[in-house]
Amino acid sequence: MASDEHDRGREPVTGLTEVEGAAAGAAVAAAPAAAPKVLSPWSDTWRRLKKNKLALIGLGIIAVFIVVGIVQVIAYPLTDGRGLTPYDPNAENYSLSPTGHGSSPSLSHPMGTDYLGRDILSRALVATRISLLVGVIAVAIGLIIGLILGPISGYYGGFVDTVIMRLADIFFAYPYILFVLLIMTVLGPGFVNVFLAIGILGWASFARIVRGQVLSVKSMEYVEAARAQGASDLRIIFRHVLPNSMAPVYVTIAMSVGGAIVTEAAMSFLGIGVQPPNASWGKMISDYLNYLFAGSWWMVLFPSVLLTVTVFGFISFGNGLRDATDPRLKE
């Protein structure tokens, strides 16, 4: 959005997309008094985004995921870890697992039950809480560090820039899963540590993107104008430069949330993430693995589908947002 705004600022018909500009141009020729409607960057992005069905589906999935996740996050402490679910996710009921292999999906248990007779749907629902928290907290940690170091790097340049960017290089080159595994080994298992491990790695991509954006806008006239008026560096960075550099950051946030959810699932799958009795989609997949090979497919299938659909939502929306904010892709 930001870059669109500036690109358009240099066009003769200010604040218009090309199509409307042409139309308005025609209108101006006929009736010079016609005032063109100015689109804000947000409404322009939305206008382009809503043409992209996949991105809208992604947005829908994200909305459902967030609502369910927030409900579980709020319900969790209030219900003593039960969450807002049709059945108690931790209640063992052996009549629902007569042979020790759970029972297949039925009307009362649409996703079936596990080997202890626990309702899969209820477990999958409380697990949404972990995924939402990891998505929000881990990405927030990376984003905050990136939003501090990135502008500093881009705005001041020189030695500071070199140090921060070399540090980012190191974090980029470090094999991702290995880094998370090692940090988890240092911190010990547990989901709070997963947030930290993923968060610590996340800053480098945000810092790089913001730095690039800051470099491209810092010589713009409005920044010079602010400087001429005596605005402080901090004010210039956070009041003028940053707000106009955020488009690619939003895209990266969407993609990173999807990535953080997968990474948490992978760590829990490997057994060093979320610990029992907490349920997470990755933990469920790893707990039920043996039952899949013994024929009880539903225990692994449903958490896998939920995980995939959620990640698809973020990727799909992220890609759509990138296209919608990319000035080169304008028709």
Next chain:
Amino acid sequence: MLTYIVRRLLQLFIVLFGVSIITFVMLYVIPGDPARMLAGKNATEEKIQEIRVQKGLDKPIYIQYGKWLGGVLQGDLGESYYLQQSVGSMIVENAPNTIQLALAAVLIELLGVPLGIYSALRQYSFWDTTLTTAALIVWGIPVFVLGVFMQWFFGLKLDQWLGVDIFPLTGAGDNVLWVIPASWESLMSLVLPAVTLGVIEVAYISYMQRASMLEVIRSDYIRTARAKGLSERVVVGKHALKNAVIPVMTIAGIDLGALLGGAILTETVFARPGIGLMIYEAIGRRDAPVIAGGVLFATVVYVFANLFVDLGYAAVDPRIRLEE
């Protein structure tokens, strides 16, 4: 060009230096005393102290790091705490499996190139929509999830239905050759992990290829080529294709570099010996020399793959000026 390479190599060494320091610090602060673990449960304090001195664990971290770095510069990655084997020979032993997996996966992912081009040339058609949707969904499947289901379906169910064992569930067979499987068994055990990694990357590559092709066919020089009256075949095949494929090739090159350093999740799911599984198991055992050596190896492969990709890009695309 030469200045560029020298500068990049310098940066690269800073990166490797940084990566190894971070690894060392993490290994140092991991809870637990390696000497005590090495000595075993019933060891006396004297025995533990003896091992500590023998392995140099009594020295401060910077001395330990200096010693390790000195060894690395002479080509010695140290010795595993538990396996009575040098880390270098462990890497050499595990590399063939990982190289085979990485090459096979990247070959599969290149199928995404024709798919993406087809999609782009028929933008908004039924097949474009289908392929793009499928690509985004497959891209969203976590690799371990796909691995588990591949194992279940092709490794187990298929065998049960057909009554013959086609794809082994786990392992890598006997591998002695480097880049090609040495036996029928090792070829068959390569299929499922390679397809698991490859399919997800096909999705990503085809999506990127589509985007890249769309950008190219809208560019001015393609419009010029069409205006000259060139046939669509020549415009697409001769003019657009080359420029549209380059960015995607860089993705494939970087993927190859990342995979050669070990595909931890895939190798773990399929219990397939390789660099990834080697490091994963070393982390479980707190086998610090293997972890440090493995991480360094994986990073070296990755950063050099990146460098080669950048140099290759500059070689084929004269618009790229590396000196900037």
